[in-house]
Amino acid sequence: MLELIVISTLNGVLFGMLLFLLSSGLTIIFSMLGVLNFAHASFYMLGAFFGFQLTRWIGFWPALIIAPLLVGAIGMAVERYGLRNTHKHGHVAELLLTFGLAYIIEEIVQLIWGKGPMDYRVPAILDFPAFTIFSTNYPAYKMFMLLISVAIFIGLLVVLKRTRVGLIVQAALTHPHMVGHLGHNVGQVFMLVFGVGTALAAIAGVIAGPALVTQSDMAMLLGPILFVVVVVGGLGSLSGAFIASLLIGLVQTFAVSMNGSLASLFGPLDPSIGPSLLTDVWNVTIAQIAPIIPYLLLVLILIVRPMGLMGTRET
Amino acid sequence: MSAAIEIDAVNKSFGNAKIIRDLNLRVEQGERHAIIGPNGAGKSTTFNLISGYITPTSGEVRLNGEVISGLSPFEINRRGLSRSFQVTNVFGRMSVWENVRCAVLWATGHRYAFWKNVDSLPEVRERTAAILEDINLAARREVPASLLTYAEQRALEIGITIAGGANVILLDEPTAGMSRAETERAVELIRRLSEGRTLVIVEHDMSVVFGLADRISVLVYGQIIASGTPEEIRGNPKVKEAYLGEEAH
């Protein structure tokens, strides 16, 4: 039991940090540009696939640098030639544009790499158990992932607190209507923010690719959870996104590893009743409902705290 | 009979900033009451407090004797108070006719009805047409609100505000940005429309204020420093110092 708790906590924090790599970019983009980038998880997927392809060609370490740069460049192009032209049609049009983009990116990935999972392997140098808890070997690669995400988290804090652009972003987080007064370089700041946000997502993709499954449906699977994170945390709140990322990372990881059900707690329902909705609910394991836990959490939070955990904003 | 509006020891802070400090104001039934004061004195905040757009940090607002602070804007509106906005706030993609008619629907009891044809409600049609006549926009009824001229939009803003037939009307700078001639027409309109109702108006144009108001309150730094008839206000040295003096030079 203790073993399960330790391993699940490690995995949960790791998943949470990965979520935060994505949700932080999403939150900053939302605060600055006012648009929730529906395609954010798609940039994460592009990161994984670029990482996979570049690892084949030039190795994992160069790929870890180059793939996010490429994805960031694509993100900047999307902002410059897509979002900026759509802005005049309003936020709904912008949201629709990123929705269409998510759709197209998935199709293009399928066109080039097909629908099956990629053989994206952990680099040999990190392919060993870091330590053994009880009887479980904990892989070094996962520790590496945790290290990278924590390093980026710290880096992000430093940039936000110490640089000019960071100050602008902070100002935008607290006073979104002030963004319009940035002056002549507002376009460049937007483009940069979008580029950095998508590049962060791509880093998450490159490092998560070997550990999770690199497949063309990975954006569709992760995307909705990501939006749960930002809504639960409170739209536009970076600290909220952080708390919600860890919360959902931990809750989901723990749920997956639990096999309990109401039936196992209280004994199986009388079999003479036969299959019904009740027996479905009775016999379902916590692991089976793990995928819907984030959404249940979303609905609960919205009933109790419509603004989200740390949200201060109406829309 | 209780006062139309009573503001009783109201405070409002945003973070550490105290915008409204111990505000007391009484507007009698049927009175035309103007609130004046320098920029940033809290005039629009006062309107927001009365109309339920924001809730007071402490204190009470009463409408016809009933406590309304803490209620939603639509609950306050249903109790007979209606307001206009300083920045034009209309339904942009809808025609002038639709704008006014929507504002008529609640008061005529049709509310959320989804079983009635909106075009075959005679009392709605007549009232909408009458208001369009009143605000001189009858000829522009088919035009989307966002395509109106500025003065026309201000007139529509007033039309939407009075359409529900509220007894207490709050107008936030109705003549701001208007030319001399447009202002005169607007004042005439307001005088006519506020007949038999209670009017509270925030206004910068002193000729409008002194021409229209029965009583005037002067708001400086979130507090009423003087309240009285136009003559009393004109002669009040505190007001001259705090406000009118600045305006003079």
Added chain:
Amino acid sequence: MSEPVTASAPRTTRADALRFYGLWIAGATLLLVLPLVFSSGGSLTTFSLIGISIIFALSYNILLGQTGLLSFGHAVYYGIGGFLAIHGMNAIAGHEWPIPLPFVPLIGGLAGLIFSIILGWVSTERAGTVFAMISLGVGELVASSALILRSFFGGEAGVTANRTDLPAFFGLTFGPQIQIYYLIAAWVLISTIAMYALTRTPLGRVCNAVRDNPERVQFIGYNPHVVRYLAFCFAGFFAGIAGALAAINFEIANSAYLGLVQSGVVLFATFIGGVAYFFGPILGAIFVTYLQLGLTDLTAVWQLYFGIIFIGMVMFAPGGLAGLIMMHRPLARGGTLHMLLPAYLIAAVPTLALAGGVILVIETVSRYIVHADASTMVNLFGIPFDTSQPVTWVIALVLTVGGFFVARMTWRGIAAAWDRAATAARDKGHLA
């Protein structure tokens, strides 16, 4: 029907009334005679799908076009309608209740309505981006739950019913597709009239007001949350009817009915059709259904084309097909529409070249890289291309890049011609 959603009170002249009812009668007649003109089994199936899609898209537009709510989870209510219709049909057949098939869509509608009543209040608390995200979350919640609650949703396989087990209706057994077509057509007519009528009620008008300015609505007595909630319930009801019709048509309901993909398709159809006019989603449903059916036969990557068309629409024609058509109305009234023709014709050539180039690039990549086993021949506008030949790659690139730059110049020509035509029409007094 061609009145914009935001139109004001129609001046009730006799000619207007005649035109108004004429349009509805023409629509009903079209539904009636369509299968007589195109009587093949394939066309009947297509028309049936279009009919279902029309109701679904119109119900979606109650949210998006009328009330300004962008939902990513509208398929939930469509799917619930479908599942309840299947279970309803099985129950009717099992208990031999005297309920004939034409009334089954009402079961679906009520199911959609009940779920909207339950899930709607939380969903509609706020508009804008938050509503969009909640609709997505609720959609995923229901879609994932469907896979867990197997006894009701049938797991991956879904649940089936036999529509001919229900009591006959005036001698109709609803076995043949033609009878199903007329069943769907009747419901299309009823639902369309009902949804149009809804736009003409006090609630329908206030929905527009909430869409335009939810803040101001509060100061004219309305609670925008209640308005959004009611709109949401109506949308759920009609989506449920559409889902039930789909279940009747296919005699099966599965978890794909209520998933994100289905929600996306109805969003595409509605938006491409145009949300600002009542008839927009009808155009969109027809267009997207044909596109789905037509493209699947032609290419393996039809969804990519789908996405490209959608993005193109969002960026360049946010009014959708209906918006594009209605843009021309003042010019047509002013009699200056012909002034656009030369510019349109000139622009058509490079634009088609650009489109051809893009298609060729996509097909080349598709066949050369991935589906190496498939035939390498692509037929474009009747010209065969071999995607394994470098010359094809060059042609594709030249067409795409060259086409883009030339087309961009001719698009400016259209803008200039538009200005001239609009000025001419204004001179005749036809533009405000």
